Amino acid sequence: MSEPSEHVDxxxxxxxxxxxxxxxxxxxxxxxxxxxxxxxxxxxxxxDASRPAALRSRAVAALDRxxxxxxxxxxxxxxxxxxxxxxxxxxxxxxxxxxxxxxxSRPAVAIVGSRAGSPxxxxxxxxxxxxxxxxxxVVVSGLARGVDSAAHRGALAASGSTLAVLGSAAxxxxxxxxxxxxxxxxxxGAVLSELVPGTPPRKPFFPLRNRVISxxxxxxxxxxAGEKSGSLITARCALEQGREVLAVPxxxxxxxxxxxxxxxRDGAKIVESADDILEELSVRVPGRPDxxxxxxxxxxxxxxxxxxxPCDLDVIADRTGLPxxxxxPRLFELEMQGLVRRVGGGRFxxx
Amino acid sequence: MSEPSEHVDxxxxxxxxxxxxxxxxxxxxxxxxxxxxxxxxxxxxxxDASRPAALRSRAVAALDRxxxxxxxxxxxxxxxxxxxxxxxxxxxxxxxxxxxxxxxSRPAVAIVGSRAGSPxxxxxxxxxxxxxxxxxxVVVSGLARGVDSAAHRGALAASGSTLAVLGSAAxxxxxxxxxxxxxxxxxxGAVLSELVPGTPPRKPFFPLRNRVISxxxxxxxxxxAGEKSGSLITARCALEQGREVLAVPxxxxxxxxxxxxxxxRDGAKIVESADDILEELSVRVPGRPDxxxxxxxxxxxxxxxxxxxPCDLDVIADRTGLPxxxxxPRLFELEMQGLVRRVGGGRFxxx
Numbered sequence: 107m108s109e110p111s112e113h114v115d116x117x118x119x120x121x122x123x124x125x126x127x128x129x130x131x132x133x134x135x136x137x138x139x140x141x142x143x144x145x146x147x148x149x150x151x152x153x154d155a156s157r158p159a160a161l162r163s164r165a166v167a168a169l170d171r172x173x174x175x176x177x178x179x180x181x182x183x184x185x186x187x188x189x190x191x192x193x194x195x196x197x198x199x200x201x202x203x204x205x206x207x208x209x210x211s212r213p214a215v216a217i218v219g220s221r222a223g224s225p226x227x228x229x230x231x232x233x234x235x236x237x238x239x240x241x242x243x244v245v246v247s248g249l250a251r252g253v254d255s256a257a258h259r260g261a262l263a264a265s266g267s268t269l270a271v272l273g274s275a276a277x278x279x280x281x282x283x284x285x286x287x288x289x290x291x292x293x294x295g296a297v298l299s300e301l302v303p304g305t306p307p308r309k310p311f312f313p314l315r316n317r318v319i320s321x322x323x324x325x326x327x328x329x330x331a332g333e334k335s336g337s338l339i340t341a342r343c344a345l346e347q348g349r350e351v352l353a354v355p356x357x358x359x360x361x362x363x364x365x366x367x368x369x370x371r372d373g374a375k376i377v378e379s380a381d382d383i384l385e386e387l388s389v390r391v392p393g394r395p396d397x398x399x400x401x402x403x404x405x406x407x408x409x410x411x412x413x414x415x416p417c418d419l420d421v422i423a424d425r426t427g428l429p430x431x432x433x434x435p436r437l438f439e440l441e442m443q444g445l446v447r448r449v450g451g452g453r454f455x456x457x
Numbered sequence: 458m459s460e461p462s463e464h465v466d467x468x469x470x471x472x473x474x475x476x477x478x479x480x481x482x483x484x485x486x487x488x489x490x491x492x493x494x495x496x497x498x499x500x501x502x503x504x505d506a507s508r509p510a511a512l513r514s515r516a517v518a519a520l521d522r523x524x525x526x527x528x529x530x531x532x533x534x535x536x537x538x539x540x541x542x543x544x545x546x547x548x549x550x551x552x553x554x555x556x557x558x559x560x561x562s563r564p565a566v567a568i569v570g571s572r573a574g575s576p577x578x579x580x581x582x583x584x585x586x587x588x589x590x591x592x593x594x595v596v597v598s599g600l601a602r603g604v605d606s607a608a609h610r611g612a613l614a615a616s617g618s619t620l621a622v623l624g625s626a627a628x629x630x631x632x633x634x635x636x637x638x639x640x641x642x643x644x645x646g647a648v649l650s651e652l653v654p655g656t657p658p659r660k661p662f663f664p665l666r667n668r669v670i671s672x673x674x675x676x677x678x679x680x681x682a683g684e685k686s687g688s689l690i691t692a693r694c695a696l697e698q699g700r701e702v703l704a705v706p707x708x709x710x711x712x713x714x715x716x717x718x719x720x721x722r723d724g725a726k727i728v729e730s731a732d733d734i735l736e737e738l739s740v741r742v743p744g745r746p747d748x749x750x751x752x753x754x755x756x757x758x759x760x761x762x763x764x765x766x767p768c769d770l771d772v773i774a775d776r777t778g779l780p781x782x783x784x785x786p787r788l789f790e791l792e793m794q795g796l797v798r799r800v801g802g803g804r805f806x807x808x
Contacts, residue, residue: 230709355706355718358581358729367706370727378709378718 115140116181117165118158119147119199120300124314126151131196134182135418137451140199168302175277177204177303183450186210189437192452193419193430194321194347198300201318202276205296209267211448213438214244215383216319216344218337219253219329224362227253227330230354232260234327237380239266243387244295246271246322248315249284253329253337258291267295269322273315274307275299316340317347324387324435325350327377331365338365341374348430350386352377388435407436408445408456416453466491467532468516469509470498470550471651475665477502482547485533486771488802491550519653526628528555528654534801537561540788543803544770544781545672545698549651552669553627556647560618562799564789565595566734567670567695569688570604570680575713578604578681581705583611585678588731590617594738595646597622597673599666600635604680604688609642618646620673624666625658626650667691668698675738675786676701678728682716689716692725699781701737703728739786758787759796759807767804 119130119140126147133143144158156164172179180186181200188210191197203210215238217231235245235257245261247254249270261268270291274280276299279288288297300318301311316339320326326344328351331337341351351374353366370376375386410425411417419430419437426433437454440446447457470481470491477498484494495509507515523530531537532551539561542548554561566589568582586596586608596612598605600621612619621642625631627650630639639648651669652662667690671677677695679702682688692702702725704717721727726737761776762768770781770788777784788805791797798808 226708226710233710354709355714355721355727356708357577358705358707359577359584363706364729367727367729370706370721376706376718376721378715 112140112183113169113179113181113200114162114165115144116183116199117168117179117302118144118161120302121156121161121164122147123152123155124310127196130199131194134197134199134451135420137418140183164302168304171303172202172277175204175303177202177276178207179203180207180210182452185449187450187452188214188322189448189452189454190214190323190434191318191321193434194317196317197321197452198318200300202299202301202303203296204276205292206267206294207296209244209269209295210322212242212244212267213387214246214269214323215387216246216323216326216340217253217257217329218247218316218319218326218340219331219366220335220337220362221250221252221254223252223256223330224360226356227362228256230356231256231329232263234329234354234377234380234383235260235268236264236266238383239264239268241380241384242266243384244269246319248273248319249279249288249291249297251281251284255284255287257329258287261295262290265294269295270297271315271319271322272297272299272301272307273312275301275303275305277303278306280307312336313339317343320344320347320349323349324438325352325383327383328353328366328369328374330354330356330362331369332362333364333368335365338369341369350375352383352386354378388439407433407440411446411454411456413456416449416451416455418451418453422454463491463534464520464530464532464551465513465516466495467534467550468519468530468653469495469512471653472507472512472515473498474503474506475661478547481550482545485548485550485802486769488769491534515653519655522654523553523628526555526654528553528627529558530554531558531561533803536798536800538801538803539565539673540770540799540803540805541565541675541785542669542672544785545668547668548672548803549669551651553650553652553654554647555627556643557618557645558647560595560620560646561673563593563595563618564738564786565597565620565674566738567597567674567677567691568604568608568680569598569667569670569677569691570682570717571686571688571713572601572603572605574603574607574681575711577707578713579607581707582607582680583614585680585705585728585731585734586611586619587615587617589734590615590619592731592735593617594735595620597670599624599670600630600639600642600648602632602635606635606638608680609638612646613641616645620646621648622666622670622673623648623650623652623658624663626652626654626656628654629657631658663687664690668694671695671700672698674700675789676703676734678734679704679717679720679725681705681707681713682720683713684715684719686716689720692720701726703734703737705729739790758784758791762797762805762807764807767800767806769802769804773805
C-alpha cells in the first residue's frame with residue numbers, strides 16, 4: 107500500500123484489455139499522466155471491462171505479491187525502463203523484473219528460433235550468443251525450449267548478461283524445466299514479464315511477449331525458424347518497430363530453415379558470425395573496416411538535444427529529421443559515451 | 458581439308474592468345490567476317506604470336522582431328538551456336554561439341570560448386586538438377602568432382618539433358634574418373650570445349666571455361682562454395698554477363714558455404730528449391746502466382762524485329778530500350794513459342 111500512486115496506475119493500465127494497449131502507448135508517448143490515461147482509456151475503449159477503481163485495487167495486490175517474491179516493477183516513467191522498449195508504439199506500461207536491472211539499459215540483441223532446434227541450430231545459437239555477450243551485448247530471448255534456451259545458455263557460458271522475456275508472469279517459469287536456467291539468468295541479467303505476478307502462461311500472451319523481445323533490442327536474429335515458427339512473429343514485430351532483422355541460414359532440405367530463408371529473401375541480413383551482427387549494430391569489429399554507421403549525424407543529434415531538457419524520441423526525430431530506427435542506436439552510443447542520459451518515459455537528456 | 462574456310466578462320470581465331478579474345482568478340486559482334494578479324498587482330502594485338510597462315514593450318518589439323526573423334530565444331534556463325542553465349546563480350550569463336558547439339562538451344566541453368574562437396578551439397582545439387590531437368594531446363598556444369606558431377610548426375614537421373622563444359626578439349630576428359638559420366642552426358646546432352654581437340658587441362662583454362670558455363674545460362678546457381686572456390690569466378694562472370702546469380706544457403710559453422718553466403722549478402726537470390734529458380738527465370742510454377750516476368754514487353758520485342766531481317770542482341774536492345782539480360786529470356790520464350798528463330802552469329806529473326 108506504500109506504492110506511489112503512479113506505479114499503481116501504470117500496473118492498472120497493464121490490466122486493461124489488450125485491444126487498448128496501442129491507445130495506452132500513444133497517450134504514454136504523449137506524456138499524459140497514467141491516472142488520466144486509465145480513466146480515459148477505460149471509458150473510451152473498454153467500457154464493458156473492469157472500472158478503474160477495481161483495476162487499481164488489483165494493481166495494489168499485484169505490487170504486494172511482487173514485493174513478496176522478489177519481483178521489481180519497472181514503470182514506464184522510470185529511468186531504468188529500457189529506452190528501446192519505450193520507443194515502440196505499444197510499450198508495456200511497466201515491466202516486472204527479477205534480477206539485475208542494470209542489464210536493461212545495455213545494447214541488446216534478441217536470438218530466437220525453433221523450440222525443436224536441431225543440434226546445428228542449438229550450437230549456432232549458443233555460439234553466437236556467447237560471442238555477442240563477449241562484446242558486452244545483452245542477449246534477449248524467450249526462455250523457450252530449443253534455440254531460445256541455447257541462446258541464454260551461450261550468453262551465460264561467456265559470463266554475459268541475458269534477459270528472458272516470458273509469456274507468463276516473472277514468477278511463473280514456463281516451461282518448468284527451465285527454473286534453474288531462470289535462476290542463473292537472474293544472477294546478472296533478468297527474467298522479465300509485462301504480466302502481473304501470478305499470471306499463468308496462456309497462448310495469446312506469447313505473440314504479445316514477442317513484441318517486447320524485439321522492442322528491447324536493436325536487432326533480432328532468427329536461428330532455425332520453420333514456416334510457422336513463432337519467432338517469425340518476433341521478426342515481424344522487429345520490422346514494425348524499425349529494428350534490424352537478421353537470420354542464420356542453414357540446410358534447405360530439412361524444412362527447419364524455411365522461415366529464416368524467407369526472411370533472407372525479403373531482405374533480412376544474413377548472419378554467419380557475431381561479427382556480422384556487430385557490424386549491423388555499427389559496433390567496431392577489430393580487423394574489419396569501420397562501419398559506415400551513425401557517426402555522421404552526431405552533431406545533429408546533440409545539437410537538437412538542449413542540455414537539461416528531456417526529449418522523447420519523437421521530438422528528437424522531428425527536430426533532426428532522422429527516423430527513430432536510425433536515432434536509437436546513435437542515442438545508445440551517445441549514452442555509452444556519457445554525452446546523453448536516459449530519463450523516465452523513454453526520454454533522453456543531454457548531460 | 459573440305460571444311461568451309463569460314464570455319465577454319467573461326468578455329469584459327471580461337472588459337473589467338475587469350476588477351477585478344479575480347480577484341481575478337483567485339484569484331485564478331487560487329488559482324489566482321491572471321492577472316493578479316495583474324496588478319497586484323499593478329500596484326501594489332503598479337504604481332505609476336507603465330508601468323509594467320511600458321512594458325513589456319515593448325516585450325517585445319519584441329520578440324521580433321523575433331524572429325525576423327527566424333528567432335529563437331531559449332532562455329533559462332535552457326536544457328537546451333539547458343540544465343541545466350543553469343544551475347545557475351547568475349548564469346549568463343551566456336552564450340553567443340555560431342556553429343557546432341559539440340560541441347561545447346563534450350564534454356565539452361567548452371568549448377569556449380571565445391572569439388573569437395575559435403576553429402577549435403579552433393580545431395581542438394583543432385584536434387585535441384587533433377588528438378589530443373591524435369592522442367593525441361595538444361596543443367597550446365599564443369600564435370601569437376603563434387604558438386605559439378607552431382608549436378609550432371611541429377612539431371613541424367615531425371616532423364617534430362619546436361620552440358621559439361623571442360624577446361625580441356627572435348628576429347629580429353631578430366632578428371633579421367635568421369636569418362637563414363639561424360640559418355641552418359643553425350644547421349645542426350647553434350648560435352649563442350651572452346652579448346653581445340655587434344656588440348657590437355659591447364660590451370661589458366663579453368664577460369665576462362667567458367668565464363669562459358671555462365672554464358673550458356675540464364676542463371677548460375679552456387680552450391681557450397683568456400684571463400685576461394687572457383688565457382689565464385691563463375692558467379693562473377695555471370696554478373697558481368699547480366700545473368701542471375703543464385704545461391705543455396707547452408708551450414709555456417711563448416712566454412713563450406715562462406716562464398717555462397719557472401720554472394721547472398723551481395724544480393725544473390727536465395728534458393729531452397731527448383732521452384733525458386735524457375736520463378737527467377739519467369740517459368741510458370743504450378744501453385745505459385747504468375748511471375749511478373751518479361752511478358753509485358755512482348756509487343757515491344759516483336760514490333761522491333763522486322764520479319765526476315767536478322768538482328769543481333771545489341772540492335773534489338775537499342776531498338777527496344779531493354780537491356781540484354783532482360784531481352785534474352787524473352788527472346789527464348791518467343792523462340793519456344795515459334796515466333797522468333799535464331800540464325801547465325803547470335804542474331805534473331807522474326808518468323
